[in-house]
Amino acid sequence: MASGSETEDDGDDRGLLSDRIRNALTDEIATGTLAAGAALDEQQLADRFGASRTPVREALRQLAAGGLVELRARRGGVVARMTPERIMEMFETVAEIEAICVRLATYRMTPLERSYLIELHDLSEPIVETGDFDAYDSFNRQFHEAIYHATHNSFLAEQAIAVRNRLNAFRRTQLRQGERLRRSRDEHEAIMQAIAEGDGEMASRRMRAHMLNAATSLSRFIETNKPGGV
Amino acid sequence: MASGSETEDDGDDRGLLSDRIRNALTDEIATGTLAAGAALDEQQLADRFGASRTPVREALRQLAAGGLVELRARRGGVVARMTPERIMEMFETVAEIEAICVRLATYRMTPLERSYLIELHDLSEPIVETGDFDAYDSFNRQFHEAIYHATHNSFLAEQAIAVRNRLNAFRRTQLRQGERLRRSRDEHEAIMQAIAEGDGEMASRRMRAHMLNAATSLSRFIETNKPGGV
DNA sequence: TCGATCGCATTTGCATACACAATCGATCGA
């Protein structure tokens, strides 16, 4: 569902140059290639992408509007620097929004959507077995987006995806512990059960706990690897 | 609080031209001067603001990132056209987010914040008496933003304000019925009571109902004034 | 030796110029 059409995909050579640069920068920030706090020189980026400053500027403006970079007037831009406190705030926000989504989804999803979600969830079992982090990450994204979709509120779904993506950009230093994978799936299992019973409130509470568990794990990780300054 | 400092305000002549244009366009969209679906010609806007196309383009990109305008590649931009369904989706989303905020705020607000909110609420009584819609609108904004702030989650507060602003841009054709003003304050009263009792869940439910009531009123208004095409 | 001020280099912000894509109208064909 995410990538299908060839005429208007996000990557290759077609489409607007500024959009390509924006996507590239988004990826680089998300993957950590561009570290938080890194200075973003327009001319330098323009050279790297073989373009002029104009599309680079437009890309930076869009990223700034999305919150990924901070743009101080006449002083250039830097990759948005996140404090642990702010990251936790973002996690809490995502948790609450996800809780909303799963509650609404529970009450509104069609049998077809329910079936798709169950199938998706079942497919995650072998992934956990093999311990493939990237595969699980991909599944996890699908799982949650399926829930967004099932709210039958496309605006809410867009908001959820936007916030989640924004958080994702700082989740690279993520916990890669096999234990968390299993626990994540168990929590999904509990959520699925609440959905099956039609108990939106319980699904909501469990989803919130699920997200906050992930946040707590990350919190410990941050505390452990806390650097001196920067 | 909105307009005070002279050195870095949002309006006059200082600051970036692109930002001023962005703010101006935001206002014009919010007030309806620029109707939904209106074409946004870059050169034309540049002439109107006495600038070149460059800052206009940057402003448009930022607005597009915020969802206020739709930008189709090489086909120019139009003010985001909202269907009644989408507006209702936005209302529901705002209602849910506000419900989150008031629940968290109930559990986390400081005595000072509680006192401020009570004072704010008390001040709304004479406004309702006089029936000053603009004054009530201003108060209402303060009231809700005070709640956002009291969540002690600045990211969530930013999200709430952003979504609310985005919806505000299409609330100009708003219900101007004195009845709704009184009912709105009564609903605030009920929310305040739940907050006073420390019952975040009840405050949350009442806030959701409060927002959905406003949405329902608007829905009736839309149905009544539904135009043919456009 | 430490601080402040002046000047320079770098970089952003804006304007202008050019190329290409999309739309609209006209002409040709059926």
Next chain:
DNA sequence: TCGATCGATTGTGTATGCAAATGCGATCGA
């Protein structure tokens, strides 16, 4: 008369150039 194709026009997308502002370094003064 209706449809399709081709061309002109409009407008976006990108590149380049210029001016102003910021930050830094050096020099001068205390």
